Amino acid sequence: MSEPHMESVEWEDAAAAHRVDRPVATGPVGLPAPRDPVDTSAILQVDNVTLRFGGVVALDDVSFALRRGEIFGLIGPNGAGKTTCFNAMTGVYRPTSGRILFNGAQVTGRKKHEITRMGIARTFQNIRLFPEMTALENVMVGVDAHHKTSVAGALLRVPRHWREEREGREQAQALLDFVGIGQRANEVARNLAYGEQRRLEIARALGTRPSLLCLDEPAAGFNPAEKESLLKLIREIRDRGVTVLLIEHDMRLVMGVCDRIVVLEFGRKIAEGTPAVVRADPKVVAAYLGVPTDAA
Amino acid sequence: MTTMEQLPTEEPRTSRRWSPRAQVSALYTRTGLRGWYSRLPRWGRLVANLVFFGLAALLPYVGSVPLIGPQIITNGISWGNTLFDMTYYVLLALGLNVVVGYAGMLDLGYVGFFAVGAYTVALMTSGDSVLHLRWGWLAALPFAVAITLISGVVLGWPTLRLRGDYLAIVTLGFAEIIRVTANSASFLRGDRGFGGLPHPPGSWPDGTKIFGLRDLRPYYWLGLVAIVLVIFAVHNLDRSRVGRSWLAIREDEEVAEIMGVRTVKYKLWAFAIGAFIGGLGGVLFAGYNAFMNSSTFVLQFSILVLAGVVMGGSGNIPGAILGGALISYIPDRLRGIEDPLTHTDLFQWRFVLFGAVIILIMLFRPQGLAPNRRRAMELKDRAREVAP
Numbered sequence: 001m002s003e004p005h006m007e008s009v010e011w012e013d014a015a016a017a018h019r020v021d022r023p024v025a026t027g028p029v030g031l032p033a034p035r036d037p038v039d040t041s042a043i044l045q046v047d048n049v050t051l052r053f054g055g056v057v058a059l060d061d062v063s064f065a066l067r068r069g070e071i072f073g074l075i076g077p078n079g080a081g082k083t084t085c086f087n088a089m090t091g092v093y094r095p096t097s098g099r100i101l102f103n104g105a106q107v108t109g110r111k112k113h114e115i116t117r118m119g120i121a122r123t124f125q126n127i128r129l130f131p132e133m134t135a136l137e138n139v140m141v142g143v144d145a146h147h148k149t150s151v152a153g154a155l156l157r158v159p160r161h162w163r164e165e166r167e168g169r170e171q172a173q174a175l176l177d178f179v180g181i182g183q184r185a186n187e188v189a190r191n192l193a194y195g196e197q198r199r200l201e202i203a204r205a206l207g208t209r210p211s212l213l214c215l216d217e218p219a220a221g222f223n224p225a226e227k228e229s230l231l232k233l234i235r236e237i238r239d240r241g242v243t244v245l246l247i248e249h250d251m252r253l254v255m256g257v258c259d260r261i262v263v264l265e266f267g268r269k270i271a272e273g274t275p276a277v278v279r280a281d282p283k284v285v286a287a288y289l290g291v292p293t294d295a296a
Numbered sequence: 297m298t299t300m301e302q303l304p305t306e307e308p309r310t311s312r313r314w315s316p317r318a319q320v321s322a323l324y325t326r327t328g329l330r331g332w333y334s335r336l337p338r339w340g341r342l343v344a345n346l347v348f349f350g351l352a353a354l355l356p357y358v359g360s361v362p363l364i365g366p367q368i369i370t371n372g373i374s375w376g377n378t379l380f381d382m383t384y385y386v387l388l389a390l391g392l393n394v395v396v397g398y399a400g401m402l403d404l405g406y407v408g409f410f411a412v413g414a415y416t417v418a419l420m421t422s423g424d425s426v427l428h429l430r431w432g433w434l435a436a437l438p439f440a441v442a443i444t445l446i447s448g449v450v451l452g453w454p455t456l457r458l459r460g461d462y463l464a465i466v467t468l469g470f471a472e473i474i475r476v477t478a479n480s481a482s483f484l485r486g487d488r489g490f491g492g493l494p495h496p497p498g499s500w501p502d503g504t505k506i507f508g509l510r511d512l513r514p515y516y517w518l519g520l521v522a523i524v525l526v527i528f529a530v531h532n533l534d535r536s537r538v539g540r541s542w543l544a545i546r547e548d549e550e551v552a553e554i555m556g557v558r559t560v561k562y563k564l565w566a567f568a569i570g571a572f573i574g575g576l577g578g579v580l581f582a583g584y585n586a587f588m589n590s591s592t593f594v595l596q597f598s599i600l601v602l603a604g605v606v607m608g609g610s611g612n613i614p615g616a617i618l619g620g621a622l623i624s625y626i627p628d629r630l631r632g633i634e635d636p637l638t639h640t641d642l643f644q645w646r647f648v649l650f651g652a653v654i655i656l657i658m659l660f661r662p663q664g665l666a667p668n669r670r671r672a673m674e675l676k677d678r679a680r681e682v683a684p
Contacts, residue, residue: 090554116556130547131677132670133540141544144537145556151565154536155529161536168537190677208556 042101043068043212043243044089044120049098051081051088051267058084059095060267066212071234071244073258073275075251077287080264082247083125086216089245090122091115102212116145121210123201125217125247131190135181135200138189139172142207175203179233195226199233206237213237214245219253231257251288255279263287330614330666352520355379356513372632372643376512380584382624383519384577388601389608389620390526391573396602397611397668398534399566400546401456402464404598405471409571411478411593412447413578416440418490418588419483425490426483433494433583440582444575445568452567456560459549471598478590489589496583507583515584522580526573527613533569534613542566547674607657609664611671618666626650 042065051059059081066072074082087093089100091112100107102118110118121142130138147164154161176182179199184192189200198218205213215234219227227250234257238244248254254261255275263271263284271281278284333344356379359369369375388410395403419425420436455466478484495507496518506514533539541562544552553559582588600623608619627646635642642649657665662679663672 092550092554112550112553113556113558116554122554124551128548128551130544130551132547132673133543137540137543141540141552141557142555144540147537149537151533151538151569154538155532157532164537188673190673204555 041067043103044245045101046085046089047099047101049085049088049095049100051084051093052096058267059088061098062264062267062269063098064262064269064272066243066245067260069238069241069243070259071238071246071257073254073261074245074247074264075249075254075261076264079266080287081267082264083216084267085264086122086214086245086247090120090214113145116208116210119209119211120214121205121208121212122214123198123205123216123218125220127194127197127201129189129197129200129204132188134186134188135176135192135196135203136169136172136185138200139175139203139207140168142204143168143171143175143209145208172203172207175206176200178206178236179203180229194221198222198230202233202237206242210242212243212245214247216247217249218246219248219250227253349520349524353517356516370628370631372641373628374512376516378625378628379516380512380519381628382621383516383523384580385601385604385624386523386617386620387519387526387577387580388574389604389616389623390523390530390613391570391577392601392605393610393613393616394530394533394573395566395570396605397616397671398539398542398546399563400542401563401566402460403467403567403570404464404602405467405469405474406570406574406601407593407595407598408451408467408471408474409444409448409574410578410581410597411474412571413440413444413575414582414588414592415478415484415578416443416575417579417582418493421494421582422490423492424485424488433496433579437579440579441572441575444578445572447575448568448571449564451571452564456563456567468595471593471595475590475593475595478593484590486590489587491587493582493586493588495586515580518583519580522576523617526576527617530569530573530613538562538565543670603654607654607664609667609671611668612664612666615664615666615668619664623650626653 044066046062046064049059049062050057062081062085074085076082084093088095089107091107091110091114095108098108102115102120105118107115107118107120130141133141147168149158149161149164152158173182173185176185179202181192181196181199181203184196189197192200202213202215202218218234219230222230231253234244234246246254246258258275260273261271261275261278262269263278263281265283265287270283270287271278273281333341336344356376359365359375361368370378388406391409392403392406395401395406417433417436417440419427420429420431420439421433423430451467451470455463458466479486495505496515498506500506507518534542541552541557544555544557545559545562549559581592601620604619604623605616606619607622608617609615627643627650630642630646630649633642634640635645663675
């Protein structure tokens, strides 16, 4: 509890540390041609981001850009630095060097709640809801991000307080309906089924009215039918104009839904492109299946 | 929506319309007095509140009730004095409840704010003060609570980035700073204290003062009015965006911030509001006592109020009121009763008896006498984590 930032360090990042000295893909890693300083078509631009924990290099000069309105996959084997990358984007970690631009504005160095208000929302790999709040209240916390009622306003019950409370409830209920758990609105989060909790996290994140939604392994622990309905939900979110960044282990899910994919391994980008391109990339195959030692 | 059908639904669809009470009843099945209260219509709750307030206002006359009355009133100390003491203890418990119960921050130095409120009044009104202002009590009141509020912000600003035990240690230090300053700074007069503190203004139609020395009931009623105002304010805050933010911070501070809650700002507000209420208690205290000095504000006082909040049930307004009233009432009730073994006043044994009562409550009802249901659940979860 003492060091808030340390809680989120994923074990896989620590595991990556012990493997960096192993022979990894060297040479040019398929970096695109140097792009303009600010790419206006990009909603999120990650420029040469390096992140070190002490001597451990969790992210090594990673660059990519998300286009507006796409579903973007960030994949890689365990310990590749996916979640670290994610945490850097949402302000949990501060990159050692490099920069992250959201709609052309710097993300690095801003407070977490500011980044949320800019329009980046996220879910968590290990579900982190407010357990004793109802589903509706959980989403209302997200919706509150854009509300203005102050302490004085709440104290005096000014009209804005009533209006925002009503709007907040309506929006939260609509979002719960959207993700498919509207009938569970008044249940405390801890009592929801696992799949419902995952969906509630998505609804809460959508409550902050993001233009970029980052999903950290949203299908973890899902059976094929649940995965299928989650895919549908992700597409619906995209169709509502929200760009989606997806971290996922399940290759079939990623290949099925993403417009473009970046593959990380040991903190480095090893491939980028459409699912078809990435799937055919020998480096990706090697990263996922391993390479015979004599061929390496 | 098709996705909905694919999820296993364990419960039949309930009403989609949100209402606070529907939500509460879905959360917990409420029994007893609180269940009855929560099922009342809006006007019914208003009537119940008024009846409750009326009964509280009649407490000075409880001694006249046959059979029960004499058991309730205190012997070794006037009943009016006991009642007034209860009002400022309840105020302190309500204020600390905002900090500890709502925002989940452990504050061990709460007495510091009580002292700031009382000392500000003393400095502005007493003839012993270096300021030589000799203001009236009422004129000093807004200044005193404003200064307490500011002192809450000043202490909170650098320290609220800390959490849990670390914050507790810092607040403990704050209370000690206030106490040591009161003892050693010459303008605060240490043990010599401030005399001639004015009482609240006002006189009856026949010319006698309302807040005199004989009749202590008006002080109690004044405290009661302050309590009602504070309850109203705290309740409004709790049921709003502010209360929701506090709750989110209490449950998972990091996630709350990632969901857009300005955590430092809301923690600071909780601290400042708590300080404000504590200062108000101090102002009332100074208006009642014609004299005060540095020995009034000892550390035990903070611990006692915290014990009251935890005992009553933190995060719940009725719980804080009950706890605050009990920590003040129990020791006073012990006065004037002779201990059969040592033939001393039972009051001397108050800490022993009090400690035993707290231990018993913590053993058999760790969530407090009238807990906030959510807090009780959180506590249960934590216990399960420790010993599944």
